[in-house]
Amino acid sequence: MRAFVTGATGWIGSAVVDELISAGHQVIGLARSERAEQVLVAKGVGVVRGDLDDLDSLRRGAARADAVIHMANKHDWSNPAESDRSERAAVRTLGDALAGTDRPFVVAAPLSGLVDGRPATEDDVSPAVGPDSNRGGSENLALDYVAQGVRTVITRFAPSVHGRGDWGFVNFLTAAARKQGLSGYVGDGSTAWSAVHRGDAARLVRLGTEQAPAGTRLHAVAEEAVTTRAIAEAIGDSLGLPVGSVAPQDAGAHFGFVGSFFASTMTASNDVTRKLLSWEPTGPSLLADIAAGAYTA
Structure with missing residues (x-):
């Protein structure tokens, strides 16, 4: 399998890249800087130069891959609306590129804001819907692509x-x-x-990409x-x-x-x-x- 990974040099994304390589998969990573490109090349990873605002780079990466793993997010705590906007645009672009292919589309999501008063379960539907909601409603947007022939898998990460x-x-x-x-x-x-430990989270992403059915919500939670x-x-x-x-x-x-x-x-x-x-x-x-x-x- 050849996987296109956004956030490939990030905290979790870099561990996902290493996990995929160790399992025998090929990886293409999105790199927004020369330094990021050098890090990926040193690992034997193919590179697409660009970032979340360069939607053409996302399309190019998806076109070259058998699976897309979307780990990147701006995480701009001073301007969350901008982070939400870019997240929604990236998910829509990647989903459109995968429509009708039945390829895996693994999307990172947070556990925050799901439910009150009890632990969230994988059956809980995210209340974030639409561009003005948390992360631009990207979890539900990505799941909408299941009906368009995309094997969407949501991975919700512990805080x-x-x-x-x-x-x-x-x-x-x-x-x-x-x-x-x-x-x-x-x-x-x-x-x-x-x-959850970073290594356990990366292994879960790899397993989900390989095995999880369309529409699955996974919880990267150990404790x-x-x-x-x-x-x-x-x-x-x-x-x-x-x-x-x-x-x-x-x-x-x-x-x-x-x-x-x-x-x-x-x-x-x-x-x-x-x-x-x-x-x-x-x-x-x-x-x-x-x-x-x-x-x-």
Whole structure:
């Protein structure tokens, strides 16, 4: 199989590329810079130069591939509307390119915002519909292409896809602890996050690309719920800093943009995913990664 991967040099996307290669697949990666191109070429990856706003580059990549794995997102926290716009345009472009081919179209999605009061399941339909919704409603848009002969597979990622080198949410929490001299949690710290090790997430993407039926929603979740207080305590221990509560109204000032996420419960089950693909996470837990120094190097 030849797979076209957007976000091929990103945190999760680069691990997906490595996983595909190790399984004997060929990979074409989207590269928006000369440096990204050099990284991919060194791995033996074919390159399409472009980015999410260069829709012709997305069409070229999809035309050369047996499967498309869409991992890229602008993640512009200062201008989420722009991130949502580009995400929707990219998904529409890739979906149109794959229409009528029955080829896999694996689309990354978040777990946040799905349900309140309980862990999300793979059967839960995303409430984000239309261009003005979260991520431009890209999950539901991608699933619309099933009726047009595309094997769409949605992979929803835990809020912490962790490991050494992670520049995601836990990295920002660690930076905030250093800056403030306190590893904080919001309120009583009872809110919780799901988590998955980066290697386990990459393996799930590969299995989903190879095997998952059209219209499948997968949950890249190894640990269903890790309390935010436990995360703060692990960060505090790793940095040698005190741990304490931050009032909800002060979360933005203490943590920055990640404060609103840290104050929210974002959990999900993985029962359907495990059974469907015989996927068993084997990587270390989030707290073990923090304790091992993954965020203090």
